[in-house]
Amino acid sequence: MNAVMDFPIVLAPLGMLRPCATCVVRRTSVCDAIPEADLARLGATAIGGIARPGTQFIADADPATSFFNIISGTARMYKLLPDGRRQITGFANGGNFLGLAVSDTYAFSAEAIDTVRYCRFPRVRLRMLMRDFPRMEERLLKFASTELVAAQEQMLLLGRKSARERVASFLLARSRLVPAGQRSPVHFVLPMARGDIADYLGITIETVVRTLKKLRDERIIEVTNTSEIEICDQAALRCLANGSHP
C-alpha cells in the first residue's frame, strides 16, 4: 500500500552526490532560480520521490504540507463532485510545479498516470528558499501566471466549444509538447487513457472515441495503438480547434 515513496534525494536515483547538478529538468523548472553554487542547499531542501501508475500523491482538502516538482512522467490533477463526477484540470509533465494552494489545504488531487518521479519541497523549507532567493518567487509567479492563462483557455474550451472543437484543441495542445524540429506529420504518444481525456474535456469517453474516429475518417489525424497520434492535416485541426470553420 506504499506506492508513493520518499527517499533522501542524495541517494536518488543512482546515489549521486549532487543530484540537482545533473537534473534534466532543473533549467526548465522553478529550480532554475537557484544559482549553481547553491545547488547543494537546493538538494538538501528537496526530497525525491516516486509515484507508481494510478497512485494519488496529492489529495484534495489534505493539509498542503509540500510542493512538488515533477521530474518525469505525467500526472493528472483533478477535482471530484460528491457523486463521483470528475474534472481533470490539467496534466503535469517533467518541469511542472504542483501544489500551489491558497489556504493550508490542497484544492485538488493529483495522481500519477504513468510512473512519476518528483521532488517534494516541504512548505516551510520552500518558503525559506524563496526568502533567500527572490528569483525563486519570481519563477513561481511566472509559473502560476502560465497556469492561469492555460486555465482561462480551458474555461473557454469547457464553456463554449463543441465536442469536436474540444478534441481538436486537445490534440493541438498535445502536439505543441513535441519538441520543435520534427516536421509534419507531427507524431506523439498520449500517456493518458480515453477516460482521462474525456474528463479533461468535459465530455464522455464515447464522445472522445467517436470524435477521434471521425477525425481519422476525414484523414485529419491518424490513430495507432489507441495511444499514438499523428497529425496529418494540422491546418484543418487548427481551424476546427477555434471554430473558424465547420
Place this chain on the structure above:
Amino acid sequence: MNAVMDFPIVLAPLGMLRPCATCVVRRTSVCDAIPEADLARLGATAIGGIARPGTQFIADADPATSFFNIISGTARMYKLLPDGRRQITGFANGGNFLGLAVSDTYAFSAEAIDTVRYCRFPRVRLRMLMRDFPRMEERLLKFASTELVAAQEQMLLLGRKSARERVASFLLARSRLVPAGQRSPVHFVLPMARGDIADYLGITIETVVRTLKKLRDERIIEVTNTSEIEICDQAALRCLANGSHP
C-alpha cells in the same frame, strides 16, 4: 471615444496628496505589501483611471504594458472565439488585481460592467517595485494562487455540472461576497446582466432565466428587479451546487 481615462493619482480622486494612504482597498489588495512609509513611492508608481460602463480596458493580444488594481466597480474578464462565442473567465471587484500575463501580450480582455475605478501600474515600474519590496511579489503569488484555485473550481463547474448546479454554484459564490454578519436571508445585487451570467456559466441566457425562475418557484431564492437576489434556502442551494441531491 475616450471613455477610459488616466490621470495622475496625486490628483485623484479628490486632489488628495497621499491618495494611497486613504485608499479603501489598499489593505485588501497587493498594495498591502508596501509599508506605510513608502506610500509616496507607491503613489508615484500607480496611475489612477476610470473605465465607464461597457468600456474595454484590457484587450486580448494587446501588449501587456500595464497591470490593474481594481478600486471599485465590477469588471468582466473574457475570451472570445473567432465567431463571437464568449467565455467570461471571471469578475473582478475592488481589491482584485488584473493583467498577469506570461508573454508580452494579454491573454484575455476586460471590460467595465458598471463604472470601474482602478490603479494602473506600468509593467516596468511594477517590476522595480517588486524588486525593492519582495513582499509585493509574495502578495502577487498569493493572489495568482487564489485565482488558480478559483479557475479550477470553475473548470469543474463548466465541465461537469448541470445548468441547475451551475446557477446554484454561482449564486452561492456571489452570496459569499456579501460581508459576513448579515444573516439569512442573504440578500445581494448582481452587477452583471443575464448575458454575462450565461457566458460565465457556459450556458445560454434562456437557460439562466429558466433556471432562476425554477429556483424562485421552489422558494429557494427570491428575485426582484431582475438584479436583486435573496437566498431563502441556503442549505438547499448548497446541496444543488455540488449535486449532492437532485
Place this chain on the structure above:
DNA sequence: CGGTCACTTGATCGTCTTCAATACCAGTGG
C-alpha cells in the same frame, strides 16, 4: 482459456440550445 479492463460501436433518450415571439423598462422627444 477465462478473466479483466480499456476501447469501440450502435440505439435511444434528455438536457440544453436555437429560434421566435412577447413583455418589460428607461430614456427621449413629440
Place this chain on the structure above:
DNA sequence: CCACTGGTATTGAAGACGATCAAGTGACCG
C-alpha cells in the same frame, strides 16, 4: 403626459448535440 425606441428579460416550441445505456471487440495476463 404618452407614444416611440432600443435594450434586456422572459416565455414557448422545436430541434440537436452529446449523454446514457447496452452490447461487442480486442489486448493482456494469470
